[in-house]
Amino acid sequence: VQLQASGGGLVQAGGSLSLGCAASGRTFSAYTMAWFRQAPGKEREFVAAKWRSTDRSYYSDSVKGRFTITRDNAKNTVTLQMNSLKPEDTADYFCAVCQRCIFSTFHDFRQYDSWGQGTQVTVSS
Numbered sequence: 001v002q003l004q005a006s007g008g009g010l011v012q013a014g015g016s017l018s019l020g021c022a023a024s025g026r027t028f029s030a031y032t033m034a035w036f037r038q039a040p041g042k043e044r045e046f047v048a049a050k051w052r053s054t055d056r057s058y059y060s061d062s063v064k065g066r067f068t069i070t071r072d073n074a075k076n077t078v079t080l081q082m083n084s085l086k087p088e089d090t091a092d093y094f095c096a097v098c099q100r101c102i103f104s105t106f107h108d109f110r111q112y113d114s115w116g117q118g119t120q121v122t123v124s125s
Helices: none
Strands: 003-007 009-012 017-023 032-038 045-050 057-059 067-072 077-082 091-098 119-124
Touching (some): 003 119, 017 032, 017 091, 032 067, 045 067
Antiparallel strands (some): 032 091, 067 077, 091 119
């Protein structure tokens, strides 16, 4: 699976941004799709995911209520809408695919098979 991320940029605190990710592959709907982020000097952290079989959404506590992940299986895309952005949201954001995720560890970046290129999000205070 190949992933192509888009979006990102510079925004003031309280603003919004939308990130997109387009995936190749004929069984897109069978994959768990997620967004992770990595700030300088920090480990890559889970942001949000769409679980493959139920299509339920899951979020980290730090973004819950502010970010929304959606997927369009017909277009093989996943989107992360980010609202009420904070300076601590500043990071490189990555979309990722997990083909055989275990539910208990889907928030672990090491479970993911394919990654898009990072897209930078900078939130100024």
